[in-house]
Amino acid sequence: MGKYRGWLIAILVLLMAATWVIVRTPARLGLDLRGGAQLTLQVQTTDKVPQITPQVLAAVQGVVQRRIDGLGVAEAVVQTAGDDKLLVQLPGVTDPQQAERILKGTAQLLFAVQKPGTETQLQIERQLQSQLLLEQAQLLAEQAQKANDPEALKEIEAKLEKNRESLEKSQKAIASLFTPSDLTGAMLTEAFASPVAPASPNWSVIVRFDSQGAELFAQLTKEIAGTGRSLGIFLDDRLISAPTVAVEYAETGIVGGSAEISGGFTAQTANDLAIQLQGGALPVPLEVVENRTVGASLGQDSIRDSLYAGLAGLVLVLVFMVAYYRLPGLIADIALLLYAIFTYAAFLLFGVTLTLPGIAGFILSIGMAVDANVLIFERTREELRAGKTLYRSVEAGFDRAFASILDSNVTTLIACAALFALGTGFVRGFAVTLAIGIGISMFTALTCSRTFLFYAISIPSLRRPHWFCPKLESVR
C-alpha cells in the first residue's frame, strides 16, 4: 500500500506541474484558427545560382525576415521548409496582397556614395531612424500582449501605421543623401564575418567583389577616402550599413576587390550584416507557391464547433466506460482526464502549434487512449471468470496486456514517424501531436490506471469482484 501512496504523490505532483504549465503558457494557435496569412515561397534557381544550397536558403531567409520586419507584423514567423522553400506566417494579416508583393521580389543590394556636405544630416536621420525602429519593436511587443483587448489594439495599430509612415519618410530622406553607383549586389562574390584579431571580441565583415566590382569599388572608395563621407550600402532601398573609408586609401582607393568593414561589431551583428549582404548578393527570385489566408472569425467558428464536438465525444466515452467497466471504468475515466491534461500541457511545453487537424488528432487520441485500459480490463475480467482472486486478476490483467499495448503503439508510432519524416506543414504537426498522445496514453494507462486500481483494491470496502466484472457469479 505504501508503494502506491508514493506513486499517487508522484502523479499528484505531475498533475500540479501540468496545471501550472497550462495556466502559465498561452496556447500557440495556428493561422487556421486565429486568422492570418501563410505563404510558402519557393526560391527559384537562375543561371548564376543553379543550385539552392543551405547557405543560399539562409541568406534568402535573412532577406525575407528583413522585409517582414519592414511590414510591421507582430509574431511573424519565417521558417525554411524542405530544400528550397520558406514558410512565412503572418498572423492577423487578412489582406496578403501587399505582403505577397513585397516578399516575392528579388533582393536588391546597392552601393551608393554620400553626397558632400550631408554628414550631420545623415547622423541626425540615422538617429531618428533607430529611434523609430525601437518604437516599432515596442509597439509590436505591446500588440502581441494586448491581443485580447480590441480597443487598445486599435490604438496600437494606429500608432504602428504612423510609425511605418515615419520610417518610410526617414528612409527616403536617407536615400536622398546618397548618389547611387553602378556597383550592385550581383558583383559581390562573398561576405562573411570574421574576428578582427584571433580570439578578439571585436568582429568585422569581409566583403569580396568580382573583377568588375573590384574596379568600381576602388573608384568609389578613392572618391570618399578621408572625406568623412560614407559608402552607403542599401538592401531593398534601406540603408543597412554606412562605412567610411580611411584617408590612406585616397591615392588608389581600396584595390584587390576585398575589403573589411569594421567598427564595433559583435560576432552576432557582424554575422547579421554578412547574411544581409549575402542575401542581397544573390539575385534569386522568389515565387509564391502557396498562400492560405483565413479571416479571423472563420477560425473562431471552427475552433468553437470542433471543441464542442470533441467535448461531447469525450463525455460519451467517459459515460460508456463507467457503464461497461464499472469501478475500473471510473478509474480509467480519471486516467483519461489526466491524459488530456498531461497531453495538453505537453503540447504547450513543446510549443506545438494548435491547428484544426491538430485538435481533431487530440480528440481522436482521447478515444484511442481508452484502448490500453480496455485491453487491461478485458484481461482482468477473463482472469476473474477463471476463478482467480481480485488482486491476482488485476495483476495478470496488466502483465498480459502489456505486450499488446506495446506492439500496437509502436506500430502507430511507425506511421507517425513516416508522416513526420516525409510530410509537410500541418501534416507534420498532426504526426507530432499523435505521437505525443500515444506516449502519454501508454504512461497514463500503465502508471496512473495501475496505481489507482491497486490503491482501490487495497481498500477493503471497494474489494468487490462484481464491481469489476458484473454477472461474475452467473458465469461461475
Add this chain to the structure above:
Amino acid sequence: MSFSVNRQRSLWWGLSLVVILSGLVAMAISWVSLGSPLRLGLDFIGGTRLQFELACSATHNCSQPIDIDVVRQVLNQQGLGNSSLQIVGEYGVSIRTVPLSVDQRTRLSDALRQKIGDFDPQKTQIETVGPTLGKEILRSGLLALLVSFIGITIYLTLRFQFDYACFALVALVHDVLVTTGIFAILALVAGVEIDSLFIVALLTIIGFSVNDTVVIYDRVRETLKLNPELGIQEVVDQAVVQTLGRSINTTLTTLLPLITILLFGGDTLRYFALALLIGFTTGAYSSIFIASTLLAWWRDRPPPRPATNTLETTSTP
C-alpha cells in the same frame, strides 16, 4: 465455442472483394472521366480558392442574397469561365479557379466588390496552391504511406513472424483500398474531393488497423504456446472470440468522438472525420475477418513435400 470466423471465411472474403471491386470500378470510371482515380482537391492539383462573405454590418449591403449569375458573369469577363462556384450560406460565395497571381486575384475581388458589395475581411478565405507544390504534397504523402507499410512489416516480422506481418499488411492494404474506394464512389456521386488531410487520415487508419491486428496476433501466439495440441483454425477462432469484446469497445470509443466531429464539427474536418470513420470500421473488420482468417488458412495448408526428399531421389540414381 459458438462463433468461428474461419467457418464462413469465404463469405468475409467475398464481402471485402465486392466492396473493394466496386471501389476500383468507381476509380476506373473517374480515371476515364476526371483523369485521376479520386477527385483531387486544391492541395494536390493547385489552384486558387476564394471565399467571400458580404459585410452585413454595412448599411444596405445585405439587402439581397448573392446572385450566382452575377458572380458567373464577373468570372466570364475575367476569362475564368470554367471555374467552379458555390454559394455558401446566403451571403457567402466560394470560387475555385486555376492558380491566380496577386494581380489577377485583386482584379477579380475588386470586380466582385463593385457588382455585389463589400466583403467582410474577417470572413474571407484565400487559398492558392501552386501546381508543383500540390504534386509534391501528393508524392510525399504516398511515399509516407509506403514507408510506413515497410516499417510496420519489419517490426511485425521481428515481433511475430514474416507470414503474420504479410497478412497484417494485406489487411492494411484492404483498409486503404476500401476507404479510397468509398471516396472514389463519393467523388462520382457527391463530388467529394480529397485534400492532404485525406492522406493523414489514411496513415492514421493504418496505425489503428494494425493495432487491432496485433492484439489478435498476440492472442494467437499466446494460445498456441499454451495449447500446442490445438489446430491453427481453432486457435485463431479462440483468439478472435477472446479479443472481440476489446475490439468492439475500442472501436466504439474511437468512433464516438469522430461521429460528434462529423455531425457538429466545422466544415474543414467533416470529410476527414468521415474518412477516419470508414477506415476505422474497416480496420476493425479486416483485423477480425481478413488478417486472422488468412493466417489460419495459410498455416493450415497441407504441408508441401519436404524439399530434401526430392533432392535425395534425384541425386541417387
